[in-house]
Amino acid sequence: MEQWNSWLDQEFWLNVAIVVVASALIYSVLRTLVSTLHKRLKAWSKGQDGSWPNFLAAVIGRTSRSLLLAFSLLLALRLPELPDGWQSALSHTWFVALALQVALWVDSGVRLWSRSLLMSKNGGHYNPVMTTIISIMVLIVVWSVMLLSILANLGVDITALVASLGVGGIAVALAVQTVLSDVFASLSIGVDKPFEIGDFVVFGEVAGTIEHIGLKTTRIRSLSGEQVVCANADLLRQVVHNYKRMDTRRIVFKFGINYDTPSDKVRQVAEAVGDIVRATPKARFDRAHFLGFDESQLTFEVVYIVLTSDYNQYMDIQQEINLQLLDALRDLDVRFALPRRDLRLVGERTPVIKVAGMPQQVDDSDPRDDQRLPRFS
Structure with missing residues (x-):
């Protein structure tokens, strides 16, 4: 109530x-x-x-x-x-x-x-x-x-x-430590950004473009066309060359001319190379020097900077420089050096090689018949 x-x-x-x-x-x-x-x-x-x-x-x-x-x-x-x-x-x-x-x-x-x-x-x-x-x-x-x-x-x-959550977390971490290492490697890639999707990288024997950065693996499209899958942790343990981040390229190339070239023309060759590089678009001339005396050539070393990171454009520039260098050396009447070997026989006559079915001519001008070499048939 x-x-x-x-x-x-x-x-x-x-x-x-x-x-x-x-x-x-x-x-x-x-x-x-x-x-x-x-x-x-x-x-x-x-x-x-x-x-x-x-x-x-x-x-x-x-x-x-x-x-x-x-x-x-x-x-x-x-x-x-x-x-x-x-x-x-x-x-x-x-x-x-x-x-x-x-x-x-x-x-x-x-x-x-x-x-x-x-x-x-x-x-x-x-x-x-x-x-x-x-x-x-x-x-x-x-x-x-x-x-x-x-x-x-x-x-x-x-x-x-x-x-309890802490103990359970430790147990789970020990059970999946390989996966967690790749996950943390993925986080490291995302935070540090050594490379991103679309970058061209080279590491070890692999060269290609980054296609996907996943939770456990990174996928790379190689130059030969196949897809290379690499664990994130393994990838970060290697030295990775990222060519996408390259703004310019420093190019060094050498060529050789004949030993018979006069010294004044050697100087003109160095000047001509500098003029060629300066006139080429997207190329900045650094130096061109007569480097030294090699076994069969007078060696020149040329250094220039390509003002682009694109490899195809670099090859176009190098090709144009090579073609103009060919024309310049022809105008100077200078020849590129070719490998050459001089063989001299001292105190002996040149060997005579006999070929079946062919008439043989024997040079009897050397009076030292007793030192004449045997013929080969």
Whole structure:
């Protein structure tokens, strides 16, 4: 009977009515504020997809209506007089609602950040695998911290839970250490950026273009056409030559001319080479010198800089220099050196080789017949 009297108590129903009306008003105000702020930020970021107002608008748009209603109800429950037990429960509920909403905002921000990097026009500057891994790790940390904080706030002892998670994590890490080494190598590639998709690299016996940087492997399209798959950890242990990052090429080449060339023409050859390189587009002359005396030639060394990283353009430039060098040496009446061997017989006659069916001529001009060499047939 007393219970029914409490339910029929006018003060109780008055408090209920106050809470309901206050919750509705507070919810309407909060909803209007969030909607107005979202629209204003959207208007400021019109035509600017990557701007911070657009980012904030997307994060605020993730505000949960259920949590707004919970906030409104919690605020309204502060108006009437409540027992101490209710006040304690409300304080815990406040923290739970706030933690959930903050986690939702951070989740939305991280997802928007990773999506903007992957879909941006300059997406080639970012490793999509690294971006995805970092976003997943951040989300795991955010939601884990949120859940542990809620449990701790509700009075649950999370020490044993954290210790169990730590031991389990160590066991899993030992079981998949090879995979984890490749995953961390992928993160290292994404952060340090020794190479990116589209770069031409050379390491060991492999030369090709980076096609894909994955979670465990990197795929390279080699010059011969096949795809080379290399583990990320193994790839970082090697010396990698990245030719895409090369702005210029320093070219050194040599050629030789005949020993019979006069010294004045040797000087003219060096000057002609310099003029040829200077007149070639995308080539900067460095030096051309008569280097030294080799076994069968007078050797020149030429150094110039190619003002492009493209290998095909470098070959075009070298070909043009070679062709003009041929013409210049013909104009100077200078010959390229050819390998030559001089054989001299001292005190002996030249051997006579007899070929079957051919008349033989014997040179009897040498009076030393006793030293004449035998004939070969």
